[in-house]
Amino acid sequence: MAGGGEDAAAARNKMVVLKRHVTGFPTEEDVEVVVGTVRLQVPAGSTSAVLVKNLYLSCDPWMRGRMSKHDEGVTVPAPDFVVGQTLVNFGVGKVIDSTHPEFKAGDLVWGMSGWEEYTLVSQPESLFKINHTELPLSYYTGVLGMPGLTVYAGFMEVGRPKRGDFVFVSAASGAVGQVAGQLAKIAGCYVVGSAGSDEKVDLLKTKFGFDDAFNYKSEVDLAAALKRCLPDGIDIYFDNVGGATLDAALLHMRHGGRVVVCGMISQYNLEEPDGVRNLFCIIPKAVRVEGFNVGGYLQMYSRFEEQMSGYIKEGKVVVVEDVVEGIESAPAALVGLFSGRNVGKQLVALPRG
Amino acid sequence: MAGGGEDAAAARNKMVVLKRHVTGFPTEEDVEVVVGTVRLQVPAGSTSAVLVKNLYLSCDPWMRGRMSKHDEGVTVPAPDFVVGQTLVNFGVGKVIDSTHPEFKAGDLVWGMSGWEEYTLVSQPESLFKINHTELPLSYYTGVLGMPGLTVYAGFMEVGRPKRGDFVFVSAASGAVGQVAGQLAKIAGCYVVGSAGSDEKVDLLKTKFGFDDAFNYKSEVDLAAALKRCLPDGIDIYFDNVGGATLDAALLHMRHGGRVVVCGMISQYNLEEPDGVRNLFCIIPKAVRVEGFNVGGYLQMYSRFEEQMSGYIKEGKVVVVEDVVEGIESAPAALVGLFSGRNVGKQLVALPRG
Known part of the structure; x- marks a missing residue:
């Protein structure tokens, strides 16, 4: 079992954080890219955490709701983002370290992670293993995600x-x-x-x-x-x-x-x-x-993944993606969703090396 | 078989007719009560018509839609009423004469009829026989209708x-x-x-x-x-x-x-x-x-009638009606629906003699 080493390497971790809550159309100035560091191991004592290197960040319209400050008691799909904290959404990544029995270093996964280069996922029930690595990994932010x-x-x-x-x-x-x-x-x-x-x-x-x-x-x-x-x-x-x-x-x-x-x-x-x-x-x-x-439908993911990957391989479902490179491009990509600037599924590719 | 006699008695037939199509709130002046006559027999040659003496007219909000003049192609639940013609809605009545094999003189029925004292129903598939005559007949304009x-x-x-x-x-x-x-x-x-x-x-x-x-x-x-x-x-x-x-x-x-x-x-x-x-x-x-x-649910009427009449007899469902007497009272009763003047089910009782 991995995790907890005292001498783990540290790495740069660029993050997209919320600078202020948004009213009206979001702008690039509502968020900022900040540089932090991350230890490349799950912290000692964690028994079910997964450290993920993010490969693709998904840009989805529903993130807009979380950028507002809602009054208490208002129904929202997910809690408001917190000013100064990293945005969160679905993404695709590679496991770097894990103390969770279902994930090990090297696994390719998709699920909820931060808008940053590395995310320590403390609730790995929101991660899914990628079964069809023969297909483009980015599809797991879209058609397969x-x-x-x-x-x-x-x-x-x-x-x-x-x-x-x-x-x-x-x-x-x-x-x-x-x-x-x-x-x-x-x-x-x-x-x-x-x-x-x-x-x-x-x-x-x-x-x-x-x-x-x-x-x-x-x-x-x-x-x-x-x-x-x-x-x-x-x-x-x-x-x-x-x-x-x-x-x-x-x-x-x-x-x-x-x-x-x-x-x-x-x-x-x-x-x-x-x-x-x-x-x-x-x-x-x-x-x-x-x-x-x-x-309400996460339990049908396996059935869906099999059926949809079949459609893709048979050419019955084709995919158009709008990919930008690097986390610095993420804010503009997100904002662009609301003017329809994207053509197809908008996502951000991070370095895979 | 009845119907078609040359020497049928004629009777007075008061009718509520549309005077003009309505915009905004309806008023009593949008309709008028006119007096006609009716032969008290199904006309010769009709093989499936039923002549009904109306006992209760139902006042229902959905009639309002039919009082407007809609543009062609607009979806409406039923065709617009025609100026100069009798309003139509659900009601309760007694069969006076019939050439339809399922109905005979004396039957108590509910269904679509005119806002008038006598209606010749030429489409008796919109009539239902009243099975629970031990309950107030007026209930067939409401709780049982x-x-x-x-x-x-x-x-x-x-x-x-x-x-x-x-x-x-x-x-x-x-x-x-x-x-x-x-x-x-x-x-x-x-x-x-x-x-x-x-x-x-x-x-x-x-x-x-x-x-x-x-x-x-x-x-x-x-x-x-x-x-x-x-x-x-x-x-x-x-x-x-x-x-x-x-x-x-x-x-x-x-x-x-x-x-x-x-x-x-x-x-x-x-x-x-x-x-x-x-x-x-x-x-x-x-x-x-x-x-x-x-x-979409008329086919479940029999099951409904049995269940609901049971509830009423057991006291599990009680009924409050707002009954006005005589066809001259019908226009005000209809208009009153839209200011909430009625307390309970609004209906018009006609003479039963």
Whole structure:
């Protein structure tokens, strides 16, 4: 068993820490990269800790919520980040040292870690061993990680697709959207996506196999765009954006339709959320609007990993990533999510040496 | 077989007809009572029509939608009423003449009929025979009719209550709300209701067995009222009103909670619906918001009628009705729904002689 040596080497540890709580759109100045040091061993006395060298940091919209200061009692998916402390999110890494029986030095893992070069993980139940090392490791920040599992659970378990269903996916070229669209195609659905640039719309149609797509920024009337692309209405709307797009989709749902509410990125930076005015449509059309988060579905990870890695190997699911290099690039990559600057899954690659 | 006689008696037939399509709150001047005549036999040549003498007309909020003129292509639960034609809704009546094999003169029925003294029902599939004539016939406009079946389907099938669940019902003393609260108590839930007067709040607690209740008109902060009455949150919100009450309830749902969206009476008279701002809460708390209407559940009517009539006989479900007499009183009774003037199920009794 490793851990606890007195003479462990120390290493530089660059970290992205929160400089101030955020109101409105986040900026690069809300965080800063600071340099610390880390001992390259699990501290003496720890019996179930894992020291991870981070290889890929995942940039995900849900981090925005944790950058705000919430009033006590407000429901949040996870506690607020603390000013002066390192940001936390999913990532991919390599085990350097471990006192946990399930992990040993050299293991490749994904799970919750810090936005830093090395993280001492004291709750290794949030780490998963990477079984398919023949695939790009970075996929475990996306299609094979939290976003992929989110779609798998949300689309299959909450959306319950049937062959021939008309599916609409917003933020469709992003980490979640691109997987949602491709799983919908595998399920035999007709799939339309929306995205925020012509380049992304093109990706949807040519790379990800969407049947149709539109650039929501160049549409005057979102409801009309939906009616044009889905004249018979929507059976499943996989919602990543909320706001005006959700409102337009509600008008256009078919009887018995499902709105799978995965995220509302259009709302995360608003002082007051937009009002959704068309919710009444769910009564005559018996529509189910269901929120979900990946937390409830971690137990299905193994099944998911096997199925999704199979799809990738068969070419049924393809991946587009937007990779920046080095932890100094992380703040801009995170901030860019909220203007849609990323094309595909946004992640940060750290040196592997 | 009856029907078709040349020498059938004619009778006076007073009818409530739409005078003009409605914008905003309906008024008594939007409809008028006109006097016609009716032959007291099914016309010659009809092979499946039923002539009904109406005994009770049901006043239900959903009629408001049909009083508007909707643009083509807008989803509505039922077609707009036509100016100059009789309003249509559920009612209770007695068969006078029938050429339909399942109905004969003297049968007591409930179902879709006109707001008039006699209705020739040409689609008798929307009529149900009344099996429990030992109970007040008027109950078939409420607890044993469409509102009762609505609750039964919505609360049991969509809400899926578990013993110990915390349940909130809005418009709780109305036709639907009073049944929802009592079914929730039978299911072993803790039940809180909101209503629009102290008299109604008193009814909820003393007559219908709600555990707690509040007058939404005298609360400054609906979210605070919910927190006071349901400090541990809401598992099932049975929504009859939409708008601000729905928004407050969304803030206060428990993980895995269900919002059963049955109606949105607060919204029916607005030019533009209120925006619901707290929908994002459904993501971290994995809340299901499901709209439904009774149309999908008519096949469970027999099972429902047996169960509900049993509850009534055992005293487990009690009924409060607000009955006005005579068709001339119908317009005011209908309009009064939207200011909450009614206490309990609003209906109109017509002469039985």
